[in-house]
Each structure stands twice: as C-alpha cells, then as structure tokens.
Amino acid sequence: MKEVASNQEGIKRVDGHLKVTGAIRYSAEYHFSGLVYGALVSSTIAKGTMTAIDSKAAERAPGVLAVISHINAPEVPGYKDGKGQPGSPFLNNQILYNGQPVVLVIANTLERAKYAASLIKITYKEEPHQTNLDNNLQNAVKMGEGYLRGEADAYQSAPVKIEVEYRTPIHVHNAMEPFAVTSVWDGDKVTVYTKSQYIKGMQQDIMRLFNLPEQNVQVYSKVIGGAFGSGSPLWPYAKAALIGAKMIGKPLKVVIDREQMFTMVGYRSPAVQKIGMGASADGKLIGITHDATGETATYQRFTEGITDTTCFLYDCPNINTGYKLAKLDLSVPTYTRGPGETTGVYALESAMDELAHALHMDPLAFRLKNYAETNLQQNLPYSSKYLRECYEQGAAQFGWDKRKPEPRSIEKDGWLVGYGLSTGAYWAGRAPSTAKAKLSTDGTLLIQTATSDMGPGTATMMTKIASEIINIPVENIRVELGSSALPHAAGEYGSMTTSSVGSSVYDACTELKTKFNQLAGSNADNPDYVKILQDHKLPYLEITKQSNPDGHGGKYSSYAFNVNFVEVHVHQATGMIKIARVVAAVDGGKILNPITARSQIIGGVVWGIGMALMEEGVIDHRYGRYVNSSLGDYHIATNADVPQIEVIFIDKKDPVTNPMGSKGIGEVGIVGVAAAVANAVFNATGVRVRDLPITPDKLI
Amino acid sequence: MKQFQYVRPLTQQNVLDAINKPGTKIIAGGTNLVDLMKRGVTAPDKLVDINHLPLKGITATKTGLHIGALALNSVVSENNLVIEKQPLLSMALKAGASPQLRNMATVGGNMLQRTRCTYFYDLTMPCNKRNPGSGCGAMEGYNRMHAIFGASPQCIAVHPSDMCVGLAALDAVVIIAGRKGERRIPFTEFHRLPGDHPEMDNHLAKDELIVGIEIPDNNFAKNSYYLKVRDRQSYAFALVSVAAALDIDNGTIRKAHLAMGGVAHKPWRLFDAEKALVGKPVSVDSFNQAAQIAITGAKAYEYNAFKLKLAPATITEALKHASGLV
Incomplete structure (x- = not known):
C-alpha cells in the first residue's frame, strides 16, 4: 500500500483539534428546547427491600417535575411477562446491591434535580448481605469443567515447583467522561445520545425495552471520553433515564456522578488465583495448574477468561485450569480492559518469575526455553507469532543483560533497583462489519459505518485505511460514525475494531476503486475519480460492503503478543516505589498507523502501572458499600507516576487476520504489565507481594 | 446541593x-x-x-515572615522570600494536592480544610465529626489512613494538610481577627484533638477570621526537609509525612524541630524527639533514637499498623535529608 499524506508515524487524530479545543460534543452536551434534568437516587443498603419512599419534600422542592420509582413508574413493555431482568430500574422494591439506582428525580435544572434527590427518604427492610469474596470462596460455583491437557496437577511431581496464591482487587474503569443519556421522545420514537461501544447492539436493547421497531430508535454515540469495556450494555441507569424521559414527555438529560460510576456501570471482578507450576531442573515446564475464583452479582452472571492464556502461552505438556464464581450482593462486574487476561496473566507471569527464581534461571531464558511455536491448546499453528522478536528486541532496548539475578543487588542513594519482565497475549479477533464508501464530484470520499470511537482513534484509522486504497489526500476523506442509522458495524471491544470495521472500509474502498476503473475501462492505482464521474455525468459513486472473517479462522490461531520490561526503584526505608522505565515490545501484526498504535500501548501500560501500584476498589463489608468512590480516594496513575514508555512494534504482517495484516492491540497493552512491575519489585527488594496493589506499606 | x-x-x-x-x-x-x-x-x-480582601501579601518583618491568609498555596510555594528564609514551607506546600488545587487554595483555607476520612464524607455512614453522637465508622472500618496519635473513642480521623505540618514545625503564629480586635495563637495550638468534640477541628471561633500567619526567623533554612510517603507520586494524602528542621553547628545539632502529618487530628509536633536531638551529633544513630522516642505512645487500628513502622522510618529519612546525610 502506498503512503498518502502521511509520514512513517502515520496520520494524527482527525478529531484531535476538535477535542483539545473543546469543540467536540459528548453525550451530555446536547441541548434541546425544553430540556430537563434527572438525578438518580441510589440504594444505601446492600440487600433487602424498600418498604416506603417518602418523596413529599422532593416533590415540593423548586423546579421538580417528577419523582419516579417502582411505585409510580409507567408500564415498561420489556418488563412484561417476567422478562424484566432483575436489577432493572423501577421493576420492583428489591435491593440487590448498595448503590443501585432506585428513584429518578426530574427537575428543570440540574442543581434542583440533585437537591430534590437528596430529600428522598427511603425506608428499607434490610437483609444480611455478602460482599466479601474472601469470605465466600467456599461457596463459589464451578463454571464449566475447565481445561485439561495431559495429566492434571502434574506439577506436583516436578523436581522444582512452586504453589502460590495471588489476589487482585476490584478495578473500576473510571473513564474520564461520566456516563450520560440525553434522550428525546417524539410519540413512540426516541433519539438517544449516550456512551456506547456497540451502537447497533444498544439500539436493539432499547427496541426490546420498549417493544419498538428499529426505525423508531435512533442512537448516537459520536464521541466517547473513555469506556474501557464499560460502555456496551444498556445499564440500569440508562433504562431509568429512558423510562423517565418517556414518562415526562420532555427531552431529558441524566448524567451519573463519579460515586455512581463505581456501582452503576460495572467493574473488574476481584480474583483469588492459585497456581501450581513445576519444571525439570534444567527449566523445562512439566505442569501448570491454575485455579481462579472471581465474583459476580446474585442477579446476573458475568464470566471472563481468567485462566485462558495459561492454556497456550507456554510449551508445557500438562496443564489444568479451573474457574469459579462467588455470587455476591454487589453490582455485576463487566469487561474491563484485557478482561480476564489482565487478571490471569498477572498471576501466570508472576508465577513464571517465581519458578525461574527457584530454578536459579534468568526469567527471560526460562521463557525462551518454554517457547510455544504452535498453539497447543487449539492444536493449530499461529497465523503469525513474533513473540521471540519481542523478547529479543525488547531485551536489547531495555538492557536486560544488566539485570542481577539476586534481589537487592543494586542500590542507589537508598533506592533499590530491580528489573522485571512479563509476557502477554490477546486474541486477534474479527467480526462481520459493514461500511459504505461514497466518492463525489468534489473529490471527497465519505466513509460511513456505525462504529464508535471510545478513544483509540477509530475515525483516524478508517481515514488512513481508506486513503491508502483510494489514493487521495486524507484531507479529502470524512469518516462518519457513531450513529445507529449508519451501516452495521461490529462492537468496539475485544481489540477487534480495526480488524473488523477496517476490513469493511478496506473492502468497500477496494470495490469502489474497481467500479471507477470499470467505468473508465482502466486499471489505475490512482484513477481520476472526479473526471470519471463528470464523464459519466454522475454525482457520485458508492459501495456498501459487508466484510466477514475469511474462513482461515479454523486453520490458524491468531493472537497479538507483547513483552513488558520494567525497571523499578524502591526506597529501602519508606517503601516508596517509582517506575523508572518501561519498554513494551509488541507483535500487533502490521502496524497501520504508528502514532495512534503507540498511544494504545502507552495507555495500556499506564493502566498496568496503576493496577500494579495503586488501583483498588475498597468496600466496607459491614455496609457492602465503597469507601473510596472518588478520584481523590481511588488512585489512578498520575503523570508523576508514569515514566518514559518506549514502545517497540515488530510490525510484520499477519497473512490471515484481515486484508491489512494487522492484529488488534487495544487490549494487549495492559496484559502482563502488573506482573512485570511485581517481578521488578521482587528483584529490587526480595519481597514478593502477591496481593495487588503493591503499596509502600507492603514493602517496609 | x-x-x-x-x-x-x-x-x-x-x-x-x-x-x-x-x-x-x-x-x-x-x-x-x-x-x-x-x-x-x-x-x-x-x-x-x-x-477580594487585601490579605495576599508575603512580607519580611523585623522578626520573621508574614504571609497573608489569602496568599495562594502555589504563590507561597514559589515565593523567593519563602524559598530563601523558610524552604521547608515551600517543600511542604509542593507536596500537597495537585498544581491545579494549589492554584486555588489559600493559606487560611488550607488550615481550615476538613479531614478526608471517607466516613465523614458519606452521609449514609456513622461519623461523630459530621453528625455528633452517630458513632465512628472508621474505628472498626477501613482505617488505613487514620490516626496513631491523639485519637479519641469518638474519632480517629487525621488532618490532611501538608502545609500545616511545615508551619507547625516552624513555630508559626496564627493571626486571627475578631470583632473585638486581633489575637495571635501558636500554630501548634490552633488545631485541636478530637476528644469528645470531634466536630470541632480547631480553636477558631465562629465569628473570627484568619488574616495571616507569621513565621519567626530561624536558622533552619540550610537544613530542613519535608518528606511525604504516599501511595502515588502526586495528588495523594500522606500515609506519613515528616517536616524536619535542624540548626546544625559544626556537626552538632543545636536545635531541632520535627512535625508529622497523616498521624493525628492535628499536625503532630514531636517535642520529645526534638529534645533528644539537641546536642547530638548528626548521625543515623541520633536520628533513629529520636524516631523511636517520637513513636512512643502510638496506637494503631486494623489497617494502619504499618504506620508504627513507617513513621519512625520516615522521621529518620527526613532527618538524613535535612542534615545532608543523603
């Protein structure tokens, strides 16, 4: 493909200027004549029933238009015949978790709505609740039979073995942009502005909720200020907003606050993981046993593949895994960047480091010794695997050879210096997706597809892909996305957008160019589009194309891989931890736009640093309620916590995944980072912290 | 609201x-x-x-440094007089909050900020400070950030300020205006311990206004240090912080002032440890002894026992920095 109007770094974000100047509009920034505002009241107990709701004072408060609860809510078609999912707003008087949205107050200003919401008094009949995973491990239920290759628990008879247990806490997505729904009903038609990673899916959810045909539901999600997996479902808060807007018959805006972001839009499940791992004395893996227990809600099940990566990452003859869930009186967890893998690989890659240490082996040499050339779980070759190159190039760039195997070997001015590494992988998936390409006589190309852009720069990627095929400057290309009226696009999750949506843009543009060439009877790489249209007296030519994974899927296993190298400094006396350097080496297939690809990896590493050192949702189990539901108390990494992050892309085409040869990199960036940090902390201090986050108190 | x-x-x-x-x-x-x-x-x-009141000035007086109550935290921390005469105050201020917050926060407001105890902020939780008589949610709750000194059965919250720890160490004086005129009280006596009235953070009367502070001249400028141990590098409250100010003559400590943050309902001045340092040589041994004295009488709760170890370690480390050993 020819580079057009871009350099080796690729093209900058097409909406970057609009974002940094504040000109772009997020879901809560749509205004309509007569717009009113909603504030949600959430439950203050973890389990029980509401026996009374005193809303008199709220109803009398200035500007209040409605107070909606299960007592007076209109009939919701989607709740009929027992179809209302437990935990849906206004469904009944049941409280299933602390922080559940139960009452919506609507007023003519935001301030008045919030004030009136504070006046609502709910009387509860409380029941005993369970919110502590540690206390409920015994009650956890097995999810499936797990995976077995070779002999179960074979590690036990290995000459060198470890048995360890790791704990990870709740992680909250904490997207910068709060979730919001602005909705406008016109009779039985509704237009909705909200945060959605899967616009067509959310349209379907709304259609089901109100029993409406597709043409009556229009969903816009033009810009997203972060979602990280939390933006796919039609959450209860959003259902409440839609029901409220229909009932009041006015345009309604509901924005949830930061505290509600902890209980209303999902989170990463905490986990307790046991790993047994054994090897021969010369470092060949003999067996791995990986058992994980996570949590889910009592009213809804959420599962994730915590042990998945263990099944294929290394060449090991005997592997068995198991996964259990404890049902707790908490809101339901959801996909959170690198869902499953991030949690599981932290444990797997920490254990690999522990076993390497027990073997007196360099952790990198140990991994290379057990390098898997093929996917032994699926019994398939990889469509491409350049993990070895990640190890080699990353180690060279980082200076891994300067690592001292004995902990506490390097000290500088009271700070202990340690090196650590980790491996990661994430499935390189692709789903069917459709795009429309339209070239007009003014020489501009319009791309339309109903995908979202939750931050990676989707419109930028599609512009880049289109420009390389159509061969016109990027300035002449406009990508329209974020609307359910556009051609169906795959959801923006699972590292699939460039592969799925990008393929449809690639195919649509390729066919469009062919159509022009056919008209002109030419076979040009760069046809004179405008002249061809003029010659044929056409205003435009367009192609709508659905692209599907091409069927090679069954013959190959496709994954992106990464290796993270981390240097940490730990202060001996106070336990303070600083990340000094990170080198992230990534096999993401062909890198289509390096500048945005690098941002994806940097973002993943930053969150990985947060996961390693500070992120933890803390619940006071006496109340089943968060005690750190603010950005002051729930720590995410600040600029001061993040060092220079060097990203290396192997940048080799995958022949199978999609026509561009890319492999998704949105998720893989975070996978393994926390283990690399923890391993570096061990190398620095000799202290193995097995419960994240690694805070100073655990190191003194 | x-x-x-x-x-x-x-x-x-x-x-x-x-x-x-x-x-x-x-x-x-x-x-x-x-x-x-x-x-x-x-x-x-x-x-x-x-x-808009004219209380923003930072001026040298005959006996010390006067700082108006409305001087911004960011301005004070960058002020040349402050950096030259009282660098400890500048260091303490820069350790606090974030640049954005320091650009808004004033000296007087910093002194009057409330605890960040989570139970104080959540209206659904018991808290004697917010709602006297309702109980203390933190006592048997998540008390990782809480006090190890001077707490009461009513309240184990800590004062969150860094600036105040520095000012307590520097023997600052608070200048308070009332309708009957001005009064001055030592900084160390401005904040109170919770006792039976945790709802009261300090001794400022309802009808009074902080108009400024004064820091008496001292010989600490060369040998002072503010060390804050926290869970992240910016915008995090102290697990433990230490303000250390030394007057050193030829390797011997002539005078020492020490205060700790993150450990009590008020900036916690360490008078006994200071006394123990006077006349001692600058050495890690002297500092360790003082740190052990400083921690006498500390009491921990379920989640903050690490402070019993972290506090003395931080004191020693801060003294090493202040004395130039690091």
Whole structure:
C-alpha cells in the first residue's frame, strides 16, 4: 500500500483539534428546547427491600417535575411477562446491591434535580448481605469443567515447583467522561445520545425495552471520553433515564456522578488465583495448574477468561485450569480492559518469575526455553507469532543483560533497583462489519459505518485505511460514525475494531476503486475519480460492503503478543516505589498507523502501572458499600507516576487476520504489565507481594 | 446541593459582621468547601466570599515572615522570600494536592480544610465529626489512613494538610481577627484533638477570621526537609509525612524541630524527639533514637499498623535529608 499524506508515524487524530479545543460534543452536551434534568437516587443498603419512599419534600422542592420509582413508574413493555431482568430500574422494591439506582428525580435544572434527590427518604427492610469474596470462596460455583491437557496437577511431581496464591482487587474503569443519556421522545420514537461501544447492539436493547421497531430508535454515540469495556450494555441507569424521559414527555438529560460510576456501570471482578507450576531442573515446564475464583452479582452472571492464556502461552505438556464464581450482593462486574487476561496473566507471569527464581534461571531464558511455536491448546499453528522478536528486541532496548539475578543487588542513594519482565497475549479477533464508501464530484470520499470511537482513534484509522486504497489526500476523506442509522458495524471491544470495521472500509474502498476503473475501462492505482464521474455525468459513486472473517479462522490461531520490561526503584526505608522505565515490545501484526498504535500501548501500560501500584476498589463489608468512590480516594496513575514508555512494534504482517495484516492491540497493552512491575519489585527488594496493589506499606 | 446565598462584603469589618450569623460560611479557594457542599456534608445558607480582601501579601518583618491568609498555596510555594528564609514551607506546600488545587487554595483555607476520612464524607455512614453522637465508622472500618496519635473513642480521623505540618514545625503564629480586635495563637495550638468534640477541628471561633500567619526567623533554612510517603507520586494524602528542621553547628545539632502529618487530628509536633536531638551529633544513630522516642505512645487500628513502622522510618529519612546525610 502506498503512503498518502502521511509520514512513517502515520496520520494524527482527525478529531484531535476538535477535542483539545473543546469543540467536540459528548453525550451530555446536547441541548434541546425544553430540556430537563434527572438525578438518580441510589440504594444505601446492600440487600433487602424498600418498604416506603417518602418523596413529599422532593416533590415540593423548586423546579421538580417528577419523582419516579417502582411505585409510580409507567408500564415498561420489556418488563412484561417476567422478562424484566432483575436489577432493572423501577421493576420492583428489591435491593440487590448498595448503590443501585432506585428513584429518578426530574427537575428543570440540574442543581434542583440533585437537591430534590437528596430529600428522598427511603425506608428499607434490610437483609444480611455478602460482599466479601474472601469470605465466600467456599461457596463459589464451578463454571464449566475447565481445561485439561495431559495429566492434571502434574506439577506436583516436578523436581522444582512452586504453589502460590495471588489476589487482585476490584478495578473500576473510571473513564474520564461520566456516563450520560440525553434522550428525546417524539410519540413512540426516541433519539438517544449516550456512551456506547456497540451502537447497533444498544439500539436493539432499547427496541426490546420498549417493544419498538428499529426505525423508531435512533442512537448516537459520536464521541466517547473513555469506556474501557464499560460502555456496551444498556445499564440500569440508562433504562431509568429512558423510562423517565418517556414518562415526562420532555427531552431529558441524566448524567451519573463519579460515586455512581463505581456501582452503576460495572467493574473488574476481584480474583483469588492459585497456581501450581513445576519444571525439570534444567527449566523445562512439566505442569501448570491454575485455579481462579472471581465474583459476580446474585442477579446476573458475568464470566471472563481468567485462566485462558495459561492454556497456550507456554510449551508445557500438562496443564489444568479451573474457574469459579462467588455470587455476591454487589453490582455485576463487566469487561474491563484485557478482561480476564489482565487478571490471569498477572498471576501466570508472576508465577513464571517465581519458578525461574527457584530454578536459579534468568526469567527471560526460562521463557525462551518454554517457547510455544504452535498453539497447543487449539492444536493449530499461529497465523503469525513474533513473540521471540519481542523478547529479543525488547531485551536489547531495555538492557536486560544488566539485570542481577539476586534481589537487592543494586542500590542507589537508598533506592533499590530491580528489573522485571512479563509476557502477554490477546486474541486477534474479527467480526462481520459493514461500511459504505461514497466518492463525489468534489473529490471527497465519505466513509460511513456505525462504529464508535471510545478513544483509540477509530475515525483516524478508517481515514488512513481508506486513503491508502483510494489514493487521495486524507484531507479529502470524512469518516462518519457513531450513529445507529449508519451501516452495521461490529462492537468496539475485544481489540477487534480495526480488524473488523477496517476490513469493511478496506473492502468497500477496494470495490469502489474497481467500479471507477470499470467505468473508465482502466486499471489505475490512482484513477481520476472526479473526471470519471463528470464523464459519466454522475454525482457520485458508492459501495456498501459487508466484510466477514475469511474462513482461515479454523486453520490458524491468531493472537497479538507483547513483552513488558520494567525497571523499578524502591526506597529501602519508606517503601516508596517509582517506575523508572518501561519498554513494551509488541507483535500487533502490521502496524497501520504508528502514532495512534503507540498511544494504545502507552495507555495500556499506564493502566498496568496503576493496577500494579495503586488501583483498588475498597468496600466496607459491614455496609457492602465503597469507601473510596472518588478520584481523590481511588488512585489512578498520575503523570508523576508514569515514566518514559518506549514502545517497540515488530510490525510484520499477519497473512490471515484481515486484508491489512494487522492484529488488534487495544487490549494487549495492559496484559502482563502488573506482573512485570511485581517481578521488578521482587528483584529490587526480595519481597514478593502477591496481593495487588503493591503499596509502600507492603514493602517496609 | 441546597440553595444558598452568596455575598461579597466590601471590608474585613463587613466580613466579620456577616459571619456572625448562623448558617454562614466563609469561602476563599473553595477547594474543599465546594466538595463538602456537593456531598451534603455541609449545607450553608450563606457563603461569604473573602477573596477580594487585601490579605495576599508575603512580607519580611523585623522578626520573621508574614504571609497573608489569602496568599495562594502555589504563590507561597514559589515565593523567593519563602524559598530563601523558610524552604521547608515551600517543600511542604509542593507536596500537597495537585498544581491545579494549589492554584486555588489559600493559606487560611488550607488550615481550615476538613479531614478526608471517607466516613465523614458519606452521609449514609456513622461519623461523630459530621453528625455528633452517630458513632465512628472508621474505628472498626477501613482505617488505613487514620490516626496513631491523639485519637479519641469518638474519632480517629487525621488532618490532611501538608502545609500545616511545615508551619507547625516552624513555630508559626496564627493571626486571627475578631470583632473585638486581633489575637495571635501558636500554630501548634490552633488545631485541636478530637476528644469528645470531634466536630470541632480547631480553636477558631465562629465569628473570627484568619488574616495571616507569621513565621519567626530561624536558622533552619540550610537544613530542613519535608518528606511525604504516599501511595502515588502526586495528588495523594500522606500515609506519613515528616517536616524536619535542624540548626546544625559544626556537626552538632543545636536545635531541632520535627512535625508529622497523616498521624493525628492535628499536625503532630514531636517535642520529645526534638529534645533528644539537641546536642547530638548528626548521625543515623541520633536520628533513629529520636524516631523511636517520637513513636512512643502510638496506637494503631486494623489497617494502619504499618504506620508504627513507617513513621519512625520516615522521621529518620527526613532527618538524613535535612542534615545532608543523603
């Protein structure tokens, strides 16, 4: 493909200027004549029933238009015949978790709505609740039979073995942009502005909720200020907003606050993981046993593949895994960047480091010794695997050879210096997706597809892909996305957008160019589009194309891989931890736009640093309620916590995944980072912290 | 939040008249007060804005350094007089909050900020400080950030300020205006321990206004240090912080001032440890001895026992920095 109007770094974000100047509009920034505002009241107990709701004072408060609860809510078609999912707003008087949205107050200003919401008094009949995973491990239920290759628990008879247990806490997505729904009903038609990673899916959810045909539901999600997996479902808060807007018959805006972001839009499940791992004395893996227990809600099940990566990452003859869930009186967890893998690989890659240490082996040499050339779980070759190159190039760039195997070997001015590494992988998936390409006589190309852009720069990627095929400057290309009226696009999750949506843009543009060439009877790489249209007296030519994974899927296993190298400094006396350097080496297939690809990896590493050192949702189990539901108390990494992050892309085409040869990199960036940090902390201090986050108190 | 009135009285005297009525609160930078109002922890009927009062000056006097109550934290931390005469104060300020908050926060407001105890902020939780008699949620709850000194059965919250730890170590004096004139009290006596009235953070009367602070001249400039141990590198409250100020003559400590943050309901001055340092040589041994004395009488709860180890370690480390051993 020819580079057009871009350099080796690729093209900058097409909406970057609009974002940094504040000109772009997020879901809560749509205004309509007569717009009113909603504030949600959430439950203050973890389990029980509401026996009374005193809303008199709220109803009398200035500007209040409605107070909606299960007592007076209109009939919701989607709740009929027992179809209302437990935990849906206004469904009944049941409280299933602390922080559940139960009452919506609507007023003519935001301030008045919030004030009136504070006046609502709910009387509860409380029941005993369970919110502590540690206390409920015994009650956890097995999810499936797990995976077995070779002999179960074979590690036990290995000459060198470890048995360890790791704990990870709740992680909250904490997207910068709060979730919001602005909705406008016109009779039985509704237009909705909200945060959605899967616009067509959310349209379907709304259609089901109100029993409406597709043409009556229009969903816009033009810009997203972060979602990280939390933006796919039609959450209860959003259902409440839609029901409220229909009932009041006015345009309604509901924005949830930061505290509600902890209980209303999902989170990463905490986990307790046991790993047994054994090897021969010369470092060949003999067996791995990986058992994980996570949590889910009592009213809804959420599962994730915590042990998945263990099944294929290394060449090991005997592997068995198991996964259990404890049902707790908490809101339901959801996909959170690198869902499953991030949690599981932290444990797997920490254990690999522990076993390497027990073997007196360099952790990198140990991994290379057990390098898997093929996917032994699926019994398939990889469509491409350049993990070895990640190890080699990353180690060279980082200076891994300067690592001292004995902990506490390097000290500088009271700070202990340690090196650590980790491996990661994430499935390189692709789903069917459709795009429309339209070239007009003014020489501009319009791309339309109903995908979202939750931050990676989707419109930028599609512009880049289109420009390389159509061969016109990027300035002449406009990508329209974020609307359910556009051609169906795959959801923006699972590292699939460039592969799925990008393929449809690639195919649509390729066919469009062919159509022009056919008209002109030419076979040009760069046809004179405008002249061809003029010659044929056409205003435009367009192609709508659905692209599907091409069927090679069954013959190959496709994954992106990464290796993270981390240097940490730990202060001996106070336990303070600083990340000094990170080198992230990534096999993401062909890198289509390096500048945005690098941002994806940097973002993943930053969150990985947060996961390693500070992120933890803390619940006071006496109340089943968060005690750190603010950005002051729930720590995410600040600029001061993040060092220079060097990203290396192997940048080799995958022949199978999609026509561009890319492999998704949105998720893989975070996978393994926390283990690399923890391993570096061990190398620095000799202290193995097995419960994240690694805070100073655990190191003194 | 509740609807409230907002007034901006012209003069200091007008302000003093205005705040003498129930339900009024002074607002300066508002970096803490606005949060408290949003969460419903405090719900004033009237806000009295004092930002326009002429209380922003930073001036050298015959005996020390005068800093107006409305001087911004960011301005004080970058002020040349402060950096030259009282660098400890600059260091403490820069360890606090974030640049954005320091650009809004004032010296007086910093002194009057409330604890960040989570149970104080959540209206559904018991808290004797917010709602006297309702109990202490932290005592048997998540008390990782809480006090190891001077707590009471009523309250184990800590004062969150870094600046105040520095000012306590520097023997600052608080200048307070009332309708009957001015009074001055030592900084170390401005904040109070919770006792049976945790709802009261300090000794400022309802009808009084902090107008400034004064730091007496000292010989600490060369040998002072503020060390804050926290869970992240910026915008995090102290697990433990230490302000150390030494007057060293030829390797011997002539005078030592020490204060700790993150350990008590007020900036915790370590008078006994200071005494133990006087006349001692600059050495890690001297510092360790003082650190052990400093921790005498500390009491930990379920989640903050690490402070019993972290506090003395931080004291020694801060003294090493202040004395030039590091």
